Amino acid sequence: MLNDRIRARLAASRRWHPAEFVLWGLALAAVFLLPRQLLILNEIAILALFAISLDLILGYAGLVSLGHAAFLGVGAYAAGLLAIHVTADPLAGLAFGTLAAALAGLVTCPLVLKGNDLTRLMVTLGISMLLLELANSFGSITGGADGLQGITMAPLLGLFEFDLMGRTAYLYSLAVLFLLFLLARRIVHSPFGLSLRAIRDNPLRAAAAGVPATRRLTAVYTLAAAYAGAAGALLAQTTQFVSLDVLAFHRSADLMLVLIIGGAGYLYGGIIGALAFKILQDAIATVTPQYWQFWIGLLLVLFVLGGREILHGGVMALVRRGAALFSRRRKAP
């Protein structure tokens, strides 16, 4: 019957693909498989969460930003300050950083929603620069250029101490990433998520369907700011340090790069992009410590000029070839 067919089609888009289980399984297994790499894996998990935040506004709602680090910074400072002055409990800090960033998103949203893509790039960039200067000049609170020092975190859930190897840190970040990913996945497959895509695809159509675009965009912008704030809080807590660098322009620019590498509009782009970006950065920095930005720059140009399709095409072809080989081997007696 038609209704059942429609229901099945709508359900299909949110069904879990086997590759998704594999990815998350590997992420968890990394604790045992790569015990010496947990610090960088922690950074990757945090960057992935930060990238999912940008994907929510860029990939789904079509809002560009060159200043997303503003919310990372607000989350980081909020969580750091809470740890120093109020409570060292990680989850309280996570909640506080998330809420502070959400509030910052809600307040700045009207400025961002005005105008077109170019003005959005400039306004978001401007807001993050403003926050950077504020953090710099209120050194008595933020530590200024020296950074916010003296953050010590209590054990997670009162049980798990943050260790030097980064084991607790990685598991903590991975758990937060996973839970917020699940939430994002649910949201993008909801009527709300569909209306965001309508606004991105065609604002005229969205309006003609009765979608109140400003309200929906405000909601998703606030949500994305909250996600970035959570990433910032994790960063502050797991590194026990916040520097002005969290608000710096290169954070926002790198984030754009992460999403360009991984692809926007399907949530996993942030995770894959974060992984690829960090590994690349690490590899290039090992080979040519002074010139790694040159190579990252070159990659950016290649990616943007359509290299991503070629690269993705190449990867998919490899996967297909591998699968074919595998099935042939299985069929062979």
Place this chain on the structure above:
Amino acid sequence: MNAVLETRGLVKRFGGITATDDVSFMLQRGARHALIGPNGAGKTTLVNLLTGVLAPTSGAVMLKGEDITRLPRAARVRRGLTRTFQISQLCASMTVLEMIAMVIAERLGRGADALRALDSDSRLIEGVAEIVTQFRLVDILDERIDRLAYGKRRQIEIAAAFATRPEVLLLDEPAAGVPEAERRELLDSIAALPADVSVLLIEHDMDIVFRFATRITVLVNGRVLAEGDPPAIAADSRVREAYLGEAAHG
């Protein structure tokens, strides 16, 4: 009065140009009303004023007795005023199913629901099924909209408007560019609209206008030149001079 949509002394100026010049006009409940006029007569401006794309310089727009002059576009849609576009405005990256589901979800007031799965909503599914059946889209549910042929996209444009369950429907040249073969199907679906839906047809093609409309308003240079039933309009010498005559020569 039984006017469902009404304008009162509507004026729109762009710099020195008056695109809409003191237009007072009424659309009766259940009407099949056509708005015609030569190119540059201000038809599109008037539609944009009615739907909230543009704000008038002066005058008012009333929907079911409520002043909606300052309401944003989406709020007018939720009050029952829907339009179609001369050039199809679709969501390119969506499948046909997704786009219709988006419109239905909005009509049901579910658009802000961020946690519900689309497939768990029976009313949404029923709404989608109704529209895709009516517009014969069942076979192309999973096609991406940007991969569809022109005629099909036109059909989805109209289907998306119907899916809002409008009380007042503004059809802006619905058959523009649609091949003759698919045109009949499109016009049939318009003719099959429930009688209580009031329709304002903005159209160039006189054949369609005279087949469809029971009342015609002629717009020339931003002003209402004449209004009446089709025979009266056809017989009006000023209209013929301004519009039909031109068409006959052209």
